[in-house]
Amino acid sequence: MTSTDVETGGHSVSVIIPVYNAERYVAQAVASALALPETGEVLLIEDGSPDGALAVCERLAAEDDRVRLLRHPNGENRGAGASRNLGIEAAQCKYVAFLDADDYFLPNRYEKALAILESDPSIDGVYEAVGVAFDSPEAEAWWTVHRPDGEVTTVSEGIAPEELFERIVGGGHGYFCTDGIIVRRTLFERTGLFPTHLPMAQDTCMWWRMMLAGRLAGGTLDRAVAMRRVHGENRIIRDASVHRLYGYLAAREVLRWIPKELRTRERVRLIRQRQRSYLYWYVRGTAGTLLRRLGLMRARS
Secondary structure (H helix, E strand, O other), X not given: OOOOOOOHHHOOEEEEEEEOOOOOOHHHHHHHHHOOOOEEEEEEEEOOOOOOHHHHHHHHHHHOOOEEEEEOHHHOOOHHHHHHHHHHHHOOOOEEEEOOOOOEEOOOXXXXXXXXXXXXXXXXXXXXXXXXXXXXXXXXXXXXXXXXXXXXXXXXXXXXXXXXXXXXHHOOOEOOOHHHEEEEHHHHHHHOOOOOOOOOOHHHHHHHHHHHHOXXXXXXXXXXXXXXXXXXXXXXXXXXXXXXXXXXXXXHHHHHHOOHHHOOHHHHHHHHHHHHHHHHHHHHHHHHHHHHHHHHHHHHO
């Protein structure tokens, strides 16, 4: 990363927001980030949206000089991974936080995370709990069936950074998600950028790399620091089974990426075990969908 850190006035966080088909939501996402005094800049990466998101982003950038609007060449759509990468490369602050355009931060977003990062230079990033906001009863019903672990995505306990990869990838300790991650910008020098050839699960791949190449600590784990909005257009709802397939591909990508000095027999075993799990649930979900469709066809005949 070649850009210079911007930390004047205590503003030390670059917030990266990929924007695609988020005309209805992105203004709230930006407002939630700008409301926090530690936010030095908000990077909106407009990803060729077919709706009116670009016009909203242009207005937001014109209203506040902390908001920067970025686009891919020729206004192309290149996906969330490429959009986050564009933001990372343009970021100027010491720390980088991620926020999806249909989600929003809560007032306590940086409270504990920045205290940890400022007090311990050996920590590269902090993961925290993310809550759920439902846009409709249908979205809530889907979540209740498919994500019965509750309405807060979190790691169940404090885990030493040296043990985090094995504990999280091994399963049974929860997990963290995009809106709850904040890292030192320098960490990307070790992890590289998000893989752009995966349409889904690039974030899974990146978090695994971060756990291997850096030292991540738990921040606020018992209450949300950000809210993830669940609605009918979420890809996890529309493509739940396909997401499992890309989880398998993300695990394969991590196996290809992992440097020799970070590779152990136990880590390889865990990654391959998780691959098999992703593939099992993908096949099971696909077969279930096919059987339901066959049942409908028989009912009509």
